[in-house]
Amino acid sequence: MMTKSDLTDWSLEYCSQVLRGDIIASDKVKKACKRHLRDLDRVDDDDFPYKYSVKRANRVISFIEMLPDIKTGKPNKLALFQKFILSQLYGWREKEKPVRRFHKAYISMARKNGKTIIVAGVASYEFLFGKNPEYSRQIYCTANSKDQAKIAFSMVVKQLNKVMRQSPSIRKRIRKVREELTDEQSYSVLRPLSKDTGSIDGFEPLVGILDEYHASKTTEMMEVLESGQVLLDNALTLIISTAGFDLNAPMYTIEYPYVTKLLNGEIEDDNYFAFVAEQDNEDEIHDQSLWIKSNPLMEVNEIRDMLVTNISKKLNEAIAKDELNPTLTKNFNMWRATSGASYINEADWKATEKHIDITGEDVYFGVDLSRVDDLSAVSAIFPIGDEKFHCDSHSFVATKGGLKTKIERDKIDYHKLAKNGYCTITGLESGVIDLNQVIDYIIEYVEKNELNMKGICYDPYNSQMLLAEIERRGLDWELFEVRQGIKSLNEPTKDFRIQIYNRMMTHEPNPLLDIAVHNATLKEDNDGIMINKRLNREKIDPIVAMIDAHTEAMYYYKNQPADPFLFFV
Structure with missing residues (x-):
């Protein structure tokens, strides 16, 4: 039986609240919302090859909200912005065949704003219920270092361990051997991957998640993932990261300018999704009402006060020590050099x-x-x-x-x-x-x-x-x-x-x-x-x-x- 929640168009709800000003958002997030609404108006055009399905989007959202929080054991409750992101990734499809529209996504926000829930949810869903291919799906949680790559992977493992206690059917399917999960029903695998990992036979990642991509010095991991996807028509490369200190990193020199031009309408790329929650300028850090621009989880009343309190402490200490850049980068998602001694801002x-x-x-x-x-x-x-x-x-x-x-x-x-x-x-x-x-x-x-x-x-x-x-x-x-x-x-x-x-x-x-x-x-x-x-x-x-x-x-x-x-x- 279809519930009211199943029929709710979360993307439309988020876009409406952002563009009305009910939810304060960064300039780039506003442009992502406008892009979605423009594309909805184009769905009936013969020359627009994509359609949007609320039902498909909500199926994934419902699954992720059933996954347990690894600290409390209670089901995850997604914020509206998280539902918007997931709706974009799973609601948009090609008209002519059942494959996703967006094959690459850039998602960036300040620390402690629920990025890992999205990562773990996408990885778990694709591992258990992904389609095209029906069998032998490969999902990789990647990062610059092996330890970082294992963070998202470990969260998936912990969540699925709790799921297996509740679901006999899932328990029969999944096996964990060292640092690899295997689904014996579909022969799919999920594992962490870093540049330190040795060669992998038959490497063909349906989904590659680049966690904290700001730390990557080169495009090596991106190239490894994308080169392995050339024979897949439903692949997804997901960049999900806070801003960083290395202004020569490829996330800043290549991807960030690209998504900026994409959202500004300077270039067209129907297969690239971008969600960038950031402060639009440094002056905004002195107005708590605007912190939600880089900390979108502040839309949740139960979390807002805690985030404001903790960020206020960090900010006041940084101002007192005249060492603002780390706080600007990690708490306000603004790219800044490591040291305040940088020659030019x-x-x-x-x-x-x-x-x-x-x-x-x-x-x-x-x-x-x-x-x-x-x-x-x-x-x-x-x-x-x-x-x-x-x-x-x-x-x-x-x-x-x-x-x-x-x-x-x-x-x-x-x-x-x-x-x-x-x-x-x-x-x-x-x-x-x-x-x-x-x-x-x-x-x-x-x-x-x-x-x-x-x-x-x-x-x-x-x-x-x-x-x-x-x-x-x-x-x-x-x-x-x-x-x-x-x-x-x-x-x-x-x-x-x-x-x-x-x-x-x-x-x-x-x-x-x-x-x-x-x-x-x-x-x-x-x-x-x-x-x-x-x-x-x-x-x-x-x-x-x-x-x-x-x-x-x-x-x-x-x-x-x-x-x-x-x-x-």
């Missing part, structure tokens, strides 16, 4: 990203030549009028020791970046930096954009051969020596950051420059500051070259001759 850096036509502008170049077997960079700063600046950078990649080894060590895909024009891989068989490529790049860049060369700012260390080649070619470039010490770099380092903060310096979209800014920290003593890095393998060469260029560019407007016509204005 990520929000300010993102806010100044802008494409500008620099044709015909003046330009100062900074050159940072690292070891001949490492990364080098040429950065450019353009005074663009109204006392504003714009900047960009290009890197040069050595291959000594093998490019593949360098890509794995640096966690940077230089092949892709070179293809997209952000760097040049050395053409020398020795694998060292080719100084002719560096000089040729500057010449071609100046000529292509009809720039007025104001000078080259360089670190004298490792620059003898570069200077000799410039002289040999008879290039009439003004050269400025910039010694790498706090006394000489303090002023340009401070001024460049001030220009960014005041929105007087913009920068081109540039992944390698972004990586360098994310890696840059501050080194400080009585003489001032200069940029540094936390780890030796972290690359900061593009921003180092930028500061070199700014040692001269920063004086550009001060050195301009007075306008004689101002007298008549």
Whole structure:
């Protein structure tokens, strides 16, 4: 017999409450709701290949609400936002065949907001009752480390242990051998998986759950899952994670920008679902009524007060200690660098990203030549009028020791970046930096954009051969020596950051420059500051070259001759 709950359209209920303002939600969650309502209006269109089934969605919700809480043993009661997420994953189907619409999902919110209930529920349902394939379903709880991967897996095991005590039919089906559950009725398996796991025969994951993906340094686990799904038409890759501290992690550099564009309507991807509960700006942390944006579990009255109390304690302590970033990241789901000593705040850096036509502008170049077997960079700063600046950078990649080894060590895909024009891989068989490529790049860049060369700012260390080649070619470039010490770099380092903060310096979209800014920290003593890095393998060469260029560019407007016509204005 169908109950009222079985007929309730939880997605529609959540969307209605969010868009009416009854439930306060982040900008991205609002856009996810609007997307659902738009798609519902398209269901009857011949060119829209998907349909929405409340019955299918509620079947999964009902199952998960029957699973016991591992602490109390009582059935889980899902919040409305959790029902919305599950409804999206299971309610939307293809019209022509019984397979899911969304094959990839990105779900992100602050800590302790019920992510694991969703993970364990999806894993358990697919393990016991999944379809297509009917048999031999493979479900993997994955993470960057084996210990993390086992967290979600262990919750599934504990829940199913309680289920087996209540259900003789389920008890007969399931066997656990070490770190693997087997369903003897369908020959399906559920197990944890990490990069430390050895090879798996017949690897074909129907569902791969990437738990706390923010901790992954590479896309390796994502690629492992998706490469194993190519012959499955009902597969699901589920990213479920809080924000993190590594601003060069693929969750932040690849997936987060993609879902942002998806929800903004800048790109179309009918098979990718995104739910991002986050604070829309840092000022919102001072208004408790807005914390629900990143903590959607606050919609539940019985939980709200406890969350508010605990987060308030964390926030007050963080403010008192002047160490806000960990709280912003874990309790408000905002991406922030680990240390407060980061050179430039990520929000300010993102806010100044802008494409500008620099044709015909003046330009100062900074050159940072690292070891001949490492990364080098040429950065450019353009005074663009109204006392504003714009900047960009290009890197040069050595291959000594093998490019593949360098890509794995640096966690940077230089092949892709070179293809997209952000760097040049050395053409020398020795694998060292080719100084002719560096000089040729500057010449071609100046000529292509009809720039007025104001000078080259360089670190004298490792620059003898570069200077000799410039002289040999008879290039009439003004050269400025910039010694790498706090006394000489303090002023340009401070001024460049001030220009960014005041929105007087913009920068081109540039992944390698972004990586360098994310890696840059501050080194400080009585003489001032200069940029540094936390780890030796972290690359900061593009921003180092930028500061070199700014040692001269920063004086550009001060050195301009007075306008004689101002007298008549």
